[in-house]
Amino acid sequence: MNEVVHGGYYGGLTDVIDFSVNLNPLGTPGELTNAIKTCFKEGVLQKYPDYRYTELTSSIISFYDLHQGDVIPTNGASEGINAVLFAIRPKELLVIEPTYGNHVYLSKALGINLKHFLMSEETSRFILDIHDLIRSVKKLGKKSLILWTNPNNPTGASSSSDDILSLALEVQDKAYLLVDEAYVELSGMTGLLNVDELPNNVVVIRSFTKTFSLPGLRIGFIYLRNKEEALKIKSILPSWNINSLAECSIKRALSYHEKELHTFIRRSVKEIARLRTEFADLLKSVGLKVFNSVTNFLLIKHEGIPTELLHNELLKKCRIFIRPASTFYGLNSYYSRVSVRNTADNSLLVKCIERCFKGL
Ligand SMILES: Cc1ncc(COP(=O)(O)O)c(C=O)c1O
Structure with a gap:
């Protein structure tokens, strides 16, 4: 194999x-399937999407009540992860393992020094020792990135927002935290989107892929409060990174069928x-x-x-x-x-x- x-x-x-x-x-919820059909019938594939994704972004902001930071739509969570790696270009990337490996190839290509923090396996769960993690992060050089997938794939384990936020605050002057929340909605966790004082060094990745069972539509988003990094990420993403069917159907379903x-x-x-x-x-x-x-x-x-x-x-x-x-x-x-x-x-x-x- x-x-x-x-x-x-x-x-x-x-x-x-x-x-x-x-x-x-x-x-896939019926509201979204219908939105896809309607958008297709309206001929959206014969048009370019709005390259600024203004209405799509507003629909995501209002669906998740995100009025304090920047929402950047991406072609699935995968593009979000790559865009953040590109924009931040850390010297070192510390990955909480075992985890989903979307970052591996790009890190190699960009010459990023990949480091691993392995959770420990105990009877029937994987445990993360936050104090141990903080100690490892303190050894990293300036401008590092920590990748934390929560809930984690493949272990299915979750970490508390408090642990993630305490790490973020602890390392605010030297490291960014990329928190991949692709599975947060299906786990019933609240995640970090609506945290009042989300630190400036935290970047959250979300995806509609898993929640709405739509791997072929390719749509997700990045959320962060750091305006400077948001600008960099936006300028790295290719124009029209979301196709017009994904743009139209997500916008329509989130706006008209929020409840x-x-x-x-x-x-x-x-x-x-x-x-x-x-x-x-x-x-x-x-x-x-x-x-x-x-x-x-x-x-x-x-x-x-x-x-x-x-x-x-x-x-x-x-x-x-x-x-x-x-x-x-x-x-x-x-x-x-x-x-x-x-x-x-x-x-x-x-x-x-x-x-x-x-x-x-
Ligand atoms: C943790 C995690 N992040 C991101 C992705 C990629 O999601 P998307 O299909 O939205 O790019 C996956 C897909 O399996 C995943 O498991």
């Missing part, structure tokens, strides 16, 4: 049950929590170790069965795709990540594991 850096790639296969991407198991979409998010959090508990219990019942998660995926450990074998067997026997987690820094080939899907799919995965690896 080639190195896996993202889920959702099936090498040309169709009709697979995909546990490798972490989307909302409730799917319904907030209700959808609340309903998703509840349903994901229920499905996650049910799924975790099933996975444990066949002998797997399951890490505590606050969001819509689970990290599992299957000692004795290499992830490549598990992946290949599930694909061959049941057309099920999972995400081998061995490519995450700090994990080895006995870890995999599975998204939380509906009850029927989740049971199918567990039955298939049982079938392939009897007596696990």
